[in-house]
Amino acid sequence: MIETIDAFDFEITEFDFDSFALSEITKRNLYVSDLWPSVYILISNEVMEAYVGESANIVNRLKNHLTHIAKSKLNKVFLITSPSFNKSATLDIESNLIKYFDADERYKLLNGNAGLASQNYYQKSLYGKVFIDIWGRLQTQQVTKAEISKLNNSDYFKYSPYKSLTAEQLESVTTILELLVNRDKQSIFIKGSAGTGKTIVGIYLMKLLLTDISIYEDENLDEDTLYLLELVKRYKQKVPNPKLALVVPMTSLRDTLKKVFKGIKGLGAKNVIGPSQISDGNYDVLLIDEAHRLKRRKGITNYRSHDDMNRLLGFDEEGTELDWILKQSDNQLFFYDPLQSIRPSDIPKERFDSLLRQSANSLIELKSQMRVLAGVDYIDFVDRLLEGKLKEKELFVKNSQYQFYLFDDLAQMIGVLRKKEEKDGLSRLTAGFAWPWESRAKDIHDIEIQGLKLNWNRVTSNWINSENAFSEVGCIHTTQGYDLNYTGVIFGGEISYDPVKKEIIIKKENYFDRNGKAGVEDPEILKEYILNIYKTLMYRGIKGTYVYIVDKELRKYIGNHIMEYKYA
Known part of the structure; x- marks a missing residue:
């Protein structure tokens, strides 16, 4: 039983991938000869393809691969072994290598994706740290190229078919x-x-x-x-x-x-x-x-x-x-x-x-929350908040994994968001469609709040990853379907609160998505659309959501339910 794992308590050994190398692998590696669970990577720099696997009988598995039409075309094998490995750990490391290899884009993977399921096991978090060290070592050996943190934010990782399923x-x-x-x-x-x-x-x-x-x-x-x-x-x-x-x-x-x-x-x-x-x-x-x-x-x-x-x-x-x-x-x-x-x-x-x-x-x-670290409780809270179903002064239960704050100063919110962008990336400012998109046709700003002059997203395709995304404001149409690490959400002047009726109300004249209200005569239907927009924006953030509200009455209402940001 181990309580910690030495970051260097593993070996990555390179061999040619052919029948002559198999006996050499057995001679040189004790863990192979003793049938210890290990991980391996097959690559070819000629066809730029790779295959990742794990086995307790590496030599026998590699013999089988040499008879396989596609895998036999690969010509190098990198063997990852450790006295601290167990079967659960090697399966987990294999799964992580597959999805990060795919996101790294250096090689096209021959692997299928059947059987990639997420499982818990003893000391999984420790082996997660070991995997980061393994990836770093593979970078130094020029088998992989990108940092884990960069890959985590990439579309190739977020939408990978090699994700381990729950x-x-x-x-x-x-x-x-x-x-x-x-x-x-x-x-x-x-x-x-x-x-x-x-x-x-x-x-x-x-x-x-x-x-x-x-x-x-x-x-x-x-x-x-x-x-x-x-x-x-x-x-x-x-x-x-x-x-x-x-x-x-x-x-x-x-x-x-x-x-x-x-x-x-x-x-x-x-x-x-x-x-x-x-x-x-x-x-x-x-x-x-x-x-x-x-x-x-x-x-x-x-x-x-x-x-x-x-x-x-x-x-x-x-x-x-x-x-x-x-x-x-x-x-x-x-x-x-x-x-x-x-x-x-x-x-x-x-x-x-x-x-x-x-x-x-x-x-x-599907009921389990896979994006927001605050889980289903956060999703349910936002839904009840915007539907007016919370108890008076009911606050979201503080969650150490999630930052959920209301800001009185938009500049301060943008400043906090900028720090998150510098540290974690994928931190974006978004808003409801409460301002016309005039900069599309003129060289002027679209939004002015507290003396700050801002513009809507300049591009409509893949705005999240565009060069100037952080300095712009994303609308629902460029953010729906995407993940962010932190989301700043501006509630505009089209949404307010009636303290007498105790319900959120919509000001249609302040809603500027022309196609978003075309032909809508029933105010309740328009309200449903706009509430869905804000819910969807507030569900984007993996690690946190920051909120700024233009309308004073709405700010009073939401201020009773979201903690204000108090830090310098």
Whole structure:
């Protein structure tokens, strides 16, 4: 039993990957000859591909790999051994190496993603520190290139199909595959609030279904993984060479995922499409991310292209993107959260409810919070705060892992956010659409608060990672679907509080998203959209959310429920 692990209590040894090297590995490494659990990396700098594995019988496993068509083309092996390793530790290190290798982008991974499940074990946090040291050593040996902290903030890491799934996520993947195997045509709903990992489940499934399962034929797999692969095999026997695509309604997120998919072996940018790109034949499976943002013909920017698509597919002008998807696919996986619908152009919840009623036993719910470190309690608190359901002066329970503060001084909030940006990165200022976007056409500022002059995001695609993102203010359309470390949220003049009725109210004249209110006559519907916008913004921050409020009455109300920032 160990209480601490020496940071250098492991070895990384390089060998040629061929039959002659196997006996040399046995001679030179005690832990290999004694069948100690170890981790290994196979690489080729000619084809720039890699494979990561672990085994207690390294030599036998490498012999098997030498007979595998794809793996035998790799020519170097890096063996990671330690007297402190146990089976749980090596499985965890293997899993971490796979997802960080993918994000590092130096090599394309041959690994499939079946069996990558997150598990706890004794002293896991200590082995997490050992992994950081292993990664650093691999950097010095020029096997990897980027720092862990940089990779953690990258889109390639956040949207990796090699993420270790939680038990809940893995169960949902298994259920989806069982439904695909046992039914011919259906709509499956994967429902969950922001941060429950819906997108990760979708991307994991895409990789799993598009990976040649022969990549696993020389591996020893556990029963759960074997069952998962058996389901994939049965589906592909039922539908050889299935035609799949990930449909992403939001342009910015779609562009980001195209870039991520381009770097993954077996996937490509062509696997990520917009709703208007599904006219090219029938799909066996469409996975629809952020399905609540599918559009109808109301308050959209391009009526002509929408009408052209309806005519092409045989619909009148009332046809919607949801109709297109249902017609052009046999199976649909809707990754869905009705509380993130933010515009009148979004398909109404009632339409999804009707479809869901027709899809017996096809609802899968994700409940665990995977983004916000404050967990489900924070999500529930924000929801009740904006719905006016909190008890008088009820405060969010202080959480050592999460910073949640109200600011009276916007400059101070931006200053704190800047320090977080310098330390952790991905710290952004966001706001509700309470100011017109005038800088788009003129060289002027958009927002002025307390003497501070600010501008909306200058770019609409991948603003989160753009060069000047920190000095700009992101709107809902450039932040929805993305993770941030810290989020500053400005509540604008379109949202206030009525202390007599004790409820949040909306001032329509101060709401400047033209398409966000087009054709909305019912004030309660507009209120629902705007509340959903602020909830969605407040769910972005992994480590913290900072709030500034323009309206005095709303500030009084929220000030009774969020602690004020008091630090210098």
